[in-house]
Amino acid sequence: MASKDSFGAKGTLDVDGTSYEIFRLDAVSGDGLDVASLPFSLKVLLENLLRTEDGSDITADDVKAIAGWDADADPSQEIQFTPARVIMQDFTGVPCVVDLATMREAMADLGGDPTKINPLAPAEMVIDHSVIADVFGTPEAFGRNVEIEYERNRERYQFLRWGQGAFDDFKVVPPGTGIVHQVNIEHLARTVFTREVDGVLQAYPDTCVGTDSHTTMVNGIGVVGWGVGGIEAEAAMLGQPVSMLIPRVVGFKLNGDLPEGATATDLVLTITEMLREHGVVGKFVEFYGPGVSVLPLANRATIGNMSPEFGSTIAVFPIDEETTKYLELTGRTPEQIALVEAYAKEQGLWHDPDAEPRFSEKLELDLATVVPSLAGPKRPQDRVSLSEAKESFRSALADYAEDTDAQETKGYDENVEESFPASDTPHNGHGEAPPNGHVAAGSGAGGRPRNPAQVTLADGTSFELDHGAVTIAAITSCTNTSNPSVMIGAALLAKKAVEKGLERKPWVKTTLAPGSKVVSDYYEKSGLTPYLDKLGFNLVGYGCTTCIGNSGPLIPEVSQAVNDNDLAVVSVLSGNRNFEGRINPDVKMNYLASPPLVVAYALAGSMDVDLFNDPLGQDTEGNDVYMKDIWPTSAEIEEVVASAITSDMFDDGYADVFAGDEQWRSLPTPEGKTFEWDAESTYVRKPPYFDGMPQEPEPVTDIDGARVLLKLGDSVTTDHISPAGAIKKDSPAGHYLAEHGVEQRDFNSYGSRRGNHEVMIRGTFANIRLRNQMAPGTEGGFTRYLDGGEDSVTSVFEASEKYIAAGVPLVVLAGKEYGSGSSRDWAAKGTALLGVKAVIAESYERIHRSNLIGMGVLPLQYPEGESAESLGLTGEETFSVSGVTELNDGTTPRTVKVTADGVEFDAVVRIDTPGEANYYRNGGIMQYVLRNLLRG
Template sequence: MASQDSFGAKGALDVNGTSYEIFRLNAVEGEGLDVASLPFSLKVLLENLLRTEDGADITADDIKALAGWDETAEPDKEIQFSPARVIMQDFTGVPCIVDLATLREAAADLGGDPSKINPLSPAEMVIDHSVISEFFGTVDAFEKNTEIEYERNRERYQFLRWGQTAFDDFKVVPPGTGIVHQVNIEHLARTVFTREVDGVLQAYPDTCVGTDSHTTMVNGLGVVGFGVGGIEAEAALLGQPVSMLIPRVVGFKLYGDLPEGTTATDLVLTITEMMRKHGVVGKFVEFYGAGVTVLPLANRATIGNMSPEFGSTIAVFPIDEETINYMRLTGRSEDQLALVETYAKEQGLWHDPAAEPRYSEKLELDLSTIVPSIAGPKRPQDRVQLTDAQTAFATALPTYSTEPAASVPVTLADGTSFELKNGAVTIASITSCTNTSNPSVMIGAALLAKNAVEKGLTSKPWVKTTLAPGSKVVTDYYDKAGLTPYLEKLGFDLVGYGCVTCIGNSGPIIPEVSAAVNEHDLAVVSVLSGNRNFEGRINPDVKMNYLASPPLVIAYAIAGTMDIDLLHGVIGIDTEGNDVYLKDIWPSPIDVETTIAQAISQDMFTKDYADVFAGDERWQGLPTPEGKTFEWDEASTYVRKAPYFDGMSLDTTPVTDISGARVLLKLGDSVTTDHISPAGNIKGDTPAGKYLTEHGVTPRDFNSYGSRRGNHEVMIRGTFANIRLRNQVAPGTEGGYTRDFTVEGGPVSFVYDASQNYQAAGIPLVVLAGKEYGSGSSRDWAAKGTSLLGVKVVIAESYERIHRSNLIGMGVLPLQFPAGQNAESLGLTGEETFSVTGVTALNDGVTPKTVRVVTDSGVEFDAVVRIDTPGEANYYRNGGILQYVLRNLVAQG
């Protein structure tokens, strides 16, 4: 609760007879302060500061700095943002709760009160990342996959059940319910939040941080929310504000309307490409203009979802009538709707299509210019017009195959025979929050399936076809519209409600297909309606991955290959022997709109979310441990006590310069958090696979790296273990390999094994990297694993926002090469010994702009220190963000 109100902003707002305490933005006035013309997102941040002003962390000067925002200036003013709530998914959320449980014990060890380790902001977790589509193409696939999910994840789920009872204000949405971001927009998001503070009912903008980078999907609902690393989320749970610089805000003007035959997916892939070209990393993006008004909420959410693929912190839409309509459809109460509209209009947060707020930079897009598109074969921003897809595939193929014309005969167990070629679509998956929350593309896909089936078309026999919607509402409206049988006829049976293919939980491809791919090194393809298609992410057998709208996913399953002009080529033969083209089965916009109107209703949402935290009989039947601290099972391969606080004292240890450091990895551009800390399957011959085997786990039950994030022993061994990682220190290798210079000659070794030898010898480690280091998911283990491998410094050309802050949160120093320089231009091979001097200035409360890097080969340069805020400097001085929080909580008594 704010202890000060320097601007007299505190007041009352009456809505339908209920009085709410609010902090009025128009109270902030004075010379040079123009609150009315601020972007929507900065108005939300301004309210946050007004409400939490305490004269210490948040001052009147902070409020003036934000109210007087100079849109032309580079960010240099730090503010403290206090999100209304924290949202998590289970891959990133389990280690959060492991850390909180460990923090309780560490607090007691340091003489503090363990019960102080408790969420101070409401926290909600949706278990959505653990289902794997082992079974597909049958009506019981969902039931079978769910059964396996519970068998494999019982330890994790019992641990989360304990957390639900041990921690206050922590709720869990059980498995089999939906994808976190879809559940967020359909149910959890409030748009305007209410909370009783010191006996007074307050209303304020709903804001959130999440442990998944696609938390930004909620931006479509007018909620300022963004992804943070798990370690930052834990700090937010414990009452620590999120430290940030007042950002530059990019205004993105929309006008016109989408043409017939295009989808929200085509729009978002175009926007992603535009944003990457413009450069929006670390910036806020905000949509405005008349085009916003014509965009359905689901399309706005689809765009918001892809914000991490642009690189922006948020991609937000303002509140308007469409926001209210969507909230009504999804079952929010009339009182909540009245509050949202009244509050937004009172605070100047209601969208005016004619208004043009002040922006740092501007882009614009005529929606009528959008054309059908896909993206691939390895990055979301690599958009390809559908007309050019066949040519683009052929151009990319030589990178993935030495025999582009390879053709291999395959016979399946049921006797079906075919020739498998490069470019064969081996996975076609309607999956991920990006599109399954959007009825227009989901109904469009099902109507395309209906039209295809009625013409006698089928999916090709080598295609693994899966349907994994983001909520149960999708299957409800499919059933009501009578479309489910057509999807099933093409093999798109329900496999689970969760983040499946997009996170690497695709499960194995058809066994005989897999054997042919591996034996002949074929470059086969996945097509998915997701947001991530990075190398090695989707499936270990699949080299090329393409993002596409749900209708195109089905079209490619029918065509069976990327080597086709899908717009103009023949994709099948009907029952009468006639050629069938895509245009013959593509549903009309009227058919889509009519079906949506008839099939989707408010009662579906109210029914499916009526008791969303209760779970099914499997969840309710799990034995639940009790007690304020968790009883760790030393035999567990899923949940183990985290090592971050071992030997920690109440006093900080001065930071030191670094000498005698060796390079663990030298990496190129666009290395993602998937490359650093995989989420997909675990191979038996890797350090992680060997660890599990030694602990009695059979390969069938290895599960995924993501599901084992509660066990640091697995995750350390999995760090830098992506099968597509190319470490230039060990040229000619692919995967988790390096060279171990503790051994004469520096033989090739697993990264984990080499790091153990380096740490035993007391040798600090360095990672060298190129541009956009750490792009992709907000994966805390990419930083935790880096730290636990003994890496003290990362030197990159540039960083993605979340990973850079996560490195600091784990006590790893992020440095940047001088402008225009990189490892190659400086002549670094990765075989050098490094020293870094100037770091000790941090002990005097000073964050140096640069530090000196010197190698034994004679290369010297001044590296830019990427500790960007005073808060980050405090975290680094403490050895990490959790250590900082723990010391503060214990000191407070």
């Protein structure tokens, strides 16, 4: 739609002979309007509104609201943000394509043109979440893991290949290429976007939304983008703007430079701790000041990646010379780089290190104060200085191992995710264990009670395994594998360790999963690959692996000992999330660390070690070797980075990025504009969202006679709610698959079956760490069925089936921070399909609250200071909610009355914008979009 252009902002920008239409920010002027001092991120939003102003959804008043932004005010002004593009990964992306395919059929059923269901904004998907580190520690690991990945996921991949052909402006980056966020920042992101609109070539800031919360990694190159639920992403693909409130913006000033020995990972863990303590949920964070100029782009990307761990919507860096240097390094064209610089300078988006934009709040960090750090054992914001890691581990151990007398410390809520796809069978490709003879895992000095287990591997290596043993050491996750300084640092540390004669401890599963093939290229060019291989850090795949729980099984004998002796063992990974239960079902304690520290802990073999003062092992002459003896200097790292990394690597690595390998190209691909659903498929099935949907929405109703499906505590994450990890044989999903002829070895993971709503419903609220207070003494997906005089403990799914059959609506009661964690659309989809009509919580995470509305579920909030406990609610009550019908009048009630067996309170309605109210009135965002496209 052509811009209304109330401000006369439309102009041209000529760059090296090419003319672009732009919308000039300096055209917005007048009393109280100050564009020049706006934060970078709000200037990007301002341009977005200027260019898309249409007089109805986006008005001149919206533009003025940003230009005249009151930095101190609480967010209240709704705007409609139109992202330039959508980026997806396969776990969250497959349901998006399933929904689009289903919408095409629904459009046809309602008498419309199915090809109207088509991405109107460019959409790109990177298949990166399906590879599992089954095979490790061997040169064949990568090839075998890819083969296993294709065996498990053939149906899904065929479906995605159909989507790539059926939909316009939809591209798929095939498996084995890289991690979505690293591919995004290295290749897909433009920084300044160009597109022909009404026959005119426009240039405007690259913006995006993504179906993964770590989409924010692209903030590092000046792209304003963040994670949304798959439901919102589908709407954005279909041309619907993202409804949002103009946010508060936190300015984070950086000064100085990192000291010797401190890495980008240490910096980001420090920033995570600071911002979590400050409180930035729902806010934009923007970095500025002289320290930005000295911060390498890769370090900025590492910081941007961790934005969800701070809780902020974005963590963005403005555009400067470092941005254009990175674009040049990563193979962007000279024309694109020239456009980025010219556009940013023309629009006031070029970073001035001396400027002080107006911010809502400010923090400051002297980079010189950053020290080597870890985060753990179960939250990314729980930073621990490496010098204190041993003692911190010991005091945390009491929460995980009953046989210790370690000082108990207050931990995070135990309701944390299980996110591990299980291997069908253990592929014991870990190669030969180092011939260390009898060695002890986790047997640090001190008075800590021990619980050692004697373990003998298949090759005869024998050792004692104890609490604190590092059983997984994984260089993984785009957070760090996109950063050459820490990746080269890890490889140089490995080289020095090998030259000293050190070996990884035999109980450690070591994996290397870079975010793109470029990492392998510069490892090869620098001659460092053999040293990583020697320590067992062989390439296992280009994908998320351990960070999302795709760690694969532990060494079988180690797993057996851990389970037989209830050992609290440890993973150390260079990822961004370490929630309890996420990394591996056998591993209770998880620590985030830089890639060099991952290697160091693989050598040490235990968290019960002081890396500064205890030896990592002995050299060939029997002398103790300490970490200081093998830690590479900044100068050594920079020398290798400068000599080993060239733009040609990025040109070659991404030359044919959408074509895929022979396995991808040879997949049989269905044809046609609508998908031919296979009735026998257990991976991809047509969901029921549009079954019986009328052309016009029916009036919303109050909720009467509802029962409580679950009563939950604080900090229940989307990983508790959304199906993730292994599908167990005795679970409702396992029973379903068995009934459909699937052998247990072929169950695969919930993530791989996200395109089958029947599996996903059965796995919703089924996380092994979930504690439903309605069914005390249980863990996992259990509840009590309370209807028709019956009171019985059963699975959440089976109780839901009974309630739905009886026509009984359901509610969920929850505590603080409900729905925090990854942007998992199935946490909302599964909730809706289980028959839940409302959630009543003390507070919500931004994306999940929005997704609930997008699925037609009403998010309600207890009155300030109240909770289920303070109100005396047990979950056994019958609930009614009145006042919801006000929405039929075109207004949104501030509160509704909740009654529960004599308890009454006014719950806050967390439908925060008019756009969200429209979604709720239509029964969900997909129904709203479908009806609009049908009318149009």
